[in-house]
Amino acid sequence: MNAFLLRSLAAVIAPMLLQACLWAPLLHRAPISDEIVHAETEDGWRIAMHHYRPAPGTSAHGTPVVVSHGISANERTWSLDEEKSFPRYLAERGWDVWAIDLRGVGHSDTPSLFNDKSWNYDFDDYVTRDVPAVIDEVLRRTGAPRVHWVGHSMGGMIMYGYVSRYGDAKLKTVTTVGSPVRFTGYAGYLAWAQEMAPAFRDYLFTVPERAFIPGIAVFGGAFRTRAEYLVWNYDNLSPESARLIMYNGTANMAGGVLRSLAGPFTGAPFASRDGAIDYLAGLSRLTVPLHVVGGIADNLGTIAAITPAFDAAASTDKRLRIFARANGDSHDYGHVDLTVGDNAPREVYPELETWLRSHE
Amino acid sequence: MRRSLLLLCLLLLAASCASARRSGPVNRADVQRGENRGPSLHHYPGEGERVLIVGSPGISWRIFDVPGFGGLAPWLQNRGFDVWVLDWRDLPLTADLDAATDWVAAVMDQLGSERELMVVAHGLGGVNVIRAGRRDEVVRYVFLAVPGDLQYPLDPVMDFARQDWNAPHRLSEARNYKARPAAERRLLDALLFSYGTDPVSPAWLERQLTPVGPALLNDLAEALRRARWDERFEQGLASLTAPVTVLVGQTDAVAPPWQTYETYRKAGSQTRFYRFFSRALGDDREYGHVSLVVGKDAVRDVFPFVEEGLELEE
Numbered sequence: 001m002n003a004f005l006l007r008s009l010a011a012v013i014a015p016m017l018l019q020a021c022l023w024a025p026l027l028h029r030a031p032i033s034d035e036i037v038h039a040e041t042e043d044g045w046r047i048a049m050h051h052y053r054p055a056p057g058t059s060a061h062g063t064p065v066v067v068s069h070g071i072s073a074n075e076r077t078w079s080l081d082e083e084k085s086f087p088r089y090l091a092e093r094g095w096d097v098w099a100i101d102l103r104g105v106g107h108s109d110t111p112s113l114f115n116d117k118s119w120n121y122d123f124d125d126y127v128t129r130d131v132p133a134v135i136d137e138v139l140r141r142t143g144a145p146r147v148h149w150v151g152h153s154m155g156g157m158i159m160y161g162y163v164s165r166y167g168d169a170k171l172k173t174v175t176t177v178g179s180p181v182r183f184t185g186y187a188g189y190l191a192w193a194q195e196m197a198p199a200f201r202d203y204l205f206t207v208p209e210r211a212f213i214p215g216i217a218v219f220g221g222a223f224r225t226r227a228e229y230l231v232w233n234y235d236n237l238s239p240e241s242a243r244l245i246m247y248n249g250t251a252n253m254a255g256g257v258l259r260s261l262a263g264p265f266t267g268a269p270f271a272s273r274d275g276a277i278d279y280l281a282g283l284s285r286l287t288v289p290l291h292v293v294g295g296i297a298d299n300l301g302t303i304a305a306i307t308p309a310f311d312a313a314a315s316t317d318k319r320l321r322i323f324a325r326a327n328g329d330s331h332d333y334g335h336v337d338l339t340v341g342d343n344a345p346r347e348v349y350p351e352l353e354t355w356l357r358s359h360e
Numbered sequence: 361m362r363r364s365l366l367l368l369c370l371l372l373l374a375a376s377c378a379s380a381r382r383s384g385p386v387n388r389a390d391v392q393r394g395e396n397r398g399p400s401l402h403h404y405p406g407e408g409e410r411v412l413i414v415g416s417p418g419i420s421w422r423i424f425d426v427p428g429f430g431g432l433a434p435w436l437q438n439r440g441f442d443v444w445v446l447d448w449r450d451l452p453l454t455a456d457l458d459a460a461t462d463w464v465a466a467v468m469d470q471l472g473s474e475r476e477l478m479v480v481a482h483g484l485g486g487v488n489v490i491r492a493g494r495r496d497e498v499v500r501y502v503f504l505a506v507p508g509d510l511q512y513p514l515d516p517v518m519d520f521a522r523q524d525w526n527a528p529h530r531l532s533e534a535r536n537y538k539a540r541p542a543a544e545r546r547l548l549d550a551l552l553f554s555y556g557t558d559p560v561s562p563a564w565l566e567r568q569l570t571p572v573g574p575a576l577l578n579d580l581a582e583a584l585r586r587a588r589w590d591e592r593f594e595q596g597l598a599s600l601t602a603p604v605t606v607l608v609g610q611t612d613a614v615a616p617p618w619q620t621y622e623t624y625r626k627a628g629s630q631t632r633f634y635r636f637f638s639r640a641l642g643d644d645r646e647y648g649h650v651s652l653v654v655g656k657d658a659v660r661d662v663f664p665f666v667e668e669g670l671e672l673e674e
Contacts, residue, residue, distance in 0.1 A: 185618060
């Protein structure tokens, strides 16, 4: 990279990092979990597990719940503060909850100048290393035979991949929230991006979101851009929550992960790195109860994108739930407001918890 | 002096009234079907290409020309199109889905017998246009919120599908809205009270519901229960060869994007265009089923895409 480019990058990123520091007293929120422990993957990454113990006085459920975030996010996607925290909501109702940071984000190992980790990992590393390590570690610590899995966005996709490879013997149920598997029905610049992506697929590099999103977080909600509406619906997410998400809940996107997701995004099968395992067809191995959740205003996990998994799963006990005003909800839900929207604690969390309880 | 001022005020008032008036009168015409009178049409004369607007049976043609406000029909007329709007009110209450489709086919054949025709269809009206199959005289199709399949309907629509629609007029009883069963209220909510119908009021929209016979409603409910239209629809959609434009509001609870996308995907035409309306794509608001064609925001966001669809090149 030439010096001019480096200087240009520094000129853009440095002020943003400075801003991020300035806003820290205003926007930084420490994790609210009871403890943070780690699982170690077979390739030596330490995966953070935010543990929410069952609240004292509640009747404990036997099966632990693993909660996973999606791409460009971390554990805070599910746990913005004490009120908007699905793990805390579950813990207060007797569940033993483990909310994870996938490799490279949050409190998990992150590539830096001071370790040997790199940003070259991809989607299959999540599927074949992070997920098995987390499930085994939770089972070891709790002594339970199986876990409930709840994944948002890519956090559900990696579970589809895991089941396709390893089956569902260690799973009690699977819940996916806004998790796309077939990227169809897009319009406007999303369709344009789909057309352009193949040309750039091999050149996708790590997007250092942590270097600039926190710096502009203070403007969250001020302009309500179409890019923001892509990920959440401001009718259902206060500007304050948007700022907190931008500051605390964003994460760098690894180039390898972007490249591996560019395939399905542009119409290629949702499959393993070498193409040998089709992660959609592999859902014929998913026989445990499946709960597929979406929002009608979700522009990333659109209903067209999430329902093929619902159809492909072999589960005989499966439920599709679309959060929409027409279905009696207060708002039309977008991608992120399904997890930390203003009304999620009142509308989404109870339904997810009720469904888990009915399958305990 | 006072008289001059009064005269000036009257002149200004007359000028403003003239500018606010629709640019063309509405004439009513009937299509003959054998010995029986067929559907009525409302005509907005223009020098340009001929456009037929087909709305849903059960909703008045007035949603395309709201009194005192305007709508898609006068908007297209102002752009030079020769616009005809189908009025479903004369459809017999004994008519089923096939009969409704035959009406639309008769209208297309009659209007297209003299010159090429373009069709703009909304909701169930579009389903009938598609079921009518390919017509050589039709050179463009613009489908607004027309579902190509019926997978994953939202709750109010499924509630509707579960009912046995044996009594006619049920959808027309909107004035008794509060007294209606909850399931019907929810369907009406989803259908009518979508975002962005300003300045049209919900009360006005309620009054635009017109009678629909039980046979048609039961056909619709049956299609919903099997989550797909019938073979006539599938064959009709595959047979289309003229350019097709499919437009839908992202939060349309009646014909949601994942269903309308199938209209785009399965159309036989080589030239196709699909667009949903959403704030994520830069539109000023989310759009529902009716707000896609009613309201001042539709004029700005949606209608230009309708016009583009009518000019789509093969």
